[in-house]
Amino acid sequence: MTATESTDVVVIGSGFGGAIAAYHLAAGGARVVVLERGPWLTAEEFDHDFLLGSSYTRIFDFVIGDGMSVLGGNCVGGGSVVFFATMPRAPRFVFERRGSIGRRLWPAAISRDTLDPWYDRVAEALPVRPTPWERVPYAGGLFAAACAHAGHTANPAPSAIDLDECTNCNWMIAGCRFDAKRSLLLNYLPAAIAHGAEIRPKHEVQSLSRNDDGGYRVHYRLVDDLDYRVLHDSGAIDAKIVVLAAGAGATPVILRRSEPQLGPMPYAVGRYFSGNGERLNTAVFDEDRVREVLGLTRDGGQAYAAYQIGRGPTVTNWDWLDGSLPEYERFSLEQLYFPPGLGTILAQVPDATGPTWFGVQKKEMLLRWQSWLTIFTMSEDDNEGVFGPPPETGNAHRLSQQMLGNGPLRYRPTANTLRGWSLSDAAVKDILERDGLARVMPWTNDLVGAYTVHPLASCRIGDDPATSALDDGHELRGHPGIFVTDGSAVPCALTVNPAMTIAALAERAMPGIVRALQERGVPVRYGAPSPDGETAARRGVARAG
Numbered sequence: 001m002t003a004t005e006s007t008d009v010v011v012i013g014s015g016f017g018g019a020i021a022a023y024h025l026a027a028g029g030a031r032v033v034v035l036e037r038g039p040w041l042t043a044e045e046f047d048h049d050f051l052l053g054s055s056y057t058r059i060f061d062f063v064i065g066d067g068m069s070v071l072g073g074n075c076v077g078g079g080s081v082v083f084f085a086t087m088p089r090a091p092r093f094v095f096e097r098r099g100s101i102g103r104r105l106w107p108a109a110i111s112r113d114t115l116d117p118w119y120d121r122v123a124e125a126l127p128v129r130p131t132p133w134e135r136v137p138y139a140g141g142l143f144a145a146a147c148a149h150a151g152h153t154a155n156p157a158p159s160a161i162d163l164d165e166c167t168n169c170n171w172m173i174a175g176c177r178f179d180a181k182r183s184l185l186l187n188y189l190p191a192a193i194a195h196g197a198e199i200r201p202k203h204e205v206q207s208l209s210r211n212d213d214g215g216y217r218v219h220y221r222l223v224d225d226l227d228y229r230v231l232h233d234s235g236a237i238d239a240k241i242v243v244l245a246a247g248a249g250a251t252p253v254i255l256r257r258s259e260p261q262l263g264p265m266p267y268a269v270g271r272y273f274s275g276n277g278e279r280l281n282t283a284v285f286d287e288d289r290v291r292e293v294l295g296l297t298r299d300g301g302q303a304y305a306a307y308q309i310g311r312g313p314t315v316t317n318w319d320w321l322d323g324s325l326p327e328y329e330r331f332s333l334e335q336l337y338f339p340p341g342l343g344t345i346l347a348q349v350p351d352a353t354g355p356t357w358f359g360v361q362k363k364e365m366l367l368r369w370q371s372w373l374t375i376f377t378m379s380e381d382d383n384e385g386v387f388g389p390p391p392e393t394g395n396a397h398r399l400s401q402q403m404l405g406n407g408p409l410r411y412r413p414t415a416n417t418l419r420g421w422s423l424s425d426a427a428v429k430d431i432l433e434r435d436g437l438a439r440v441m442p443w444t445n446d447l448v449g450a451y452t453v454h455p456l457a458s459c460r461i462g463d464d465p466a467t468s469a470l471d472d473g474h475e476l477r478g479h480p481g482i483f484v485t486d487g488s489a490v491p492c493a494l495t496v497n498p499a500m501t502i503a504a505l506a507e508r509a510m511p512g513i514v515r516a517l518q519e520r521g522v523p524v525r526y527g528a529p530s531p532d533g534e535t536a537a538r539r540g541v542a543r544a545g
Helices: 016-027 091-096 112-125 140-147 188-194 251-257 287-294 344-348 360-366 415-432 499-519 532-541
Strands: 002-014 030-033 060-066 068-073 199-200 203-210 216-223 231-243 278-285 315-317 332-336 373-379 404-410 438-442 448-454 482-484
Touching: 002 016, 002 216, 002 448, 016 030, 016 231, 016 499, 030 231, 068 216, 068 404, 091 112, 112 499, 140 315, 140 332, 140 373, 140 415, 188 199, 203 231, 231 251, 231 415, 231 499, 278 287, 278 448, 315 344, 315 373, 332 415, 404 499, 482 499
Parallel strands: 002 030, 002 231, 030 199, 060 404, 068 448, 231 482
Antiparallel strands: 060 068, 203 216, 216 231, 278 373, 278 438, 315 332, 332 373
16 A cells, blocks of 8 residues: 555554544544554454464463563454453542652642543443442352451452353453453444444554644554464555554554654653553462351352353452552452463462472362462552563564564562562462462462553653653643553553553543644534443444444
């Protein structure tokens, strides 16, 4: 392709930040093109297996960095297609965090109070609802009982799941075959399409350049259907403004690669990356002790042996989300299902006399996998991740046909981050090992370093130009007309799942982006209602665009 198209807005990425922007701008009358690196799958295409070429490998992006690996979505709908749909709001103390720089990380204009109306909009659109105790599956019930036995509280997590449609198959991480998970394929994206937005899958954006009229040219390559290492034709689209929502592991890479054309980036682009303070522990439960100590049984006389039945995180412990605690000592604990594959490789053997993540004892541990429980920590890290020089194309050097790459992120956890992990590990151990219920070990960092499924803060908003890439309206400093609305804009770790906050911040940014378009002569307006995700899910959504 050699001709250059033109439109009002190019949105890069179709996760929460991209889908919300596409909907509001298209509904307001702007011409919108969404470029998505990954494929476009519908419910019937989501597979319940791990074969190469299944949805499991096609819609994930697993990038190994130096000390930190990042797992994210790579498909239309982005992270919403592969996430577990747990949608809490960030605790109030998060917005007052000072981090290692010793002053408030968030812009003065944003607090929990000012963000709550935008949280409400997202909760209405998906929708997000609390999980009733009677709908909590076995693993969640086990964690709740263990918490109660240890004198701690347990909370059913708010989620974007239609529980009447959910089959508890525990495959939602590979996309939901039953449209029970309210991914963006069921709300913002079909609503954007209905208003004329065009979504183009398998378009990998490489860089941006500036046009003489003050707009931007977006340069992309077409990605091969089967082998993501292979790029085909190139193309370009001119736009009045660009909304970057490629994710915290890709947005800074695109901007860094654009420096020869755009000029210097703000210092904070590609710095201050946060892994949301995430850490995983795996417990192997003694079924007899579960029965004797907790008094639990299920059909067939078993005590538990049901790790594989259910759905993602349904029960959380928020006892350490206490604003009076010192920073870096606050964290949440979530019961989580991590499917076979990476989860079984990185799980370590408690009290091993030999290797902890392979060998005979690991094989014996795997025989008891139905008695496992994985606990997910989200704590306060120190924003210590830094991106090095960008690869020639994409966000990583692709190592395999799909899913796996090696990226430019470098991460060295500080003493503050290590303290948060250590305290949370101790809390998990105290809860789950009490009275011989289980034996617990953290996942190994030996193979892929630390790991996160919720990357944040690599182009964060803030009031201080020295430590933030974006102003409080999400506009890139020194580059008017470029906005960032994905997780990279979130200033710091949130101690809870971040999707709700990413989405709320994107909603909050929309009036300002509409004004920017108006100033550039586009007759666009703001004020579209929240998309009706519930109706869309009931009627089914056909692929369009």
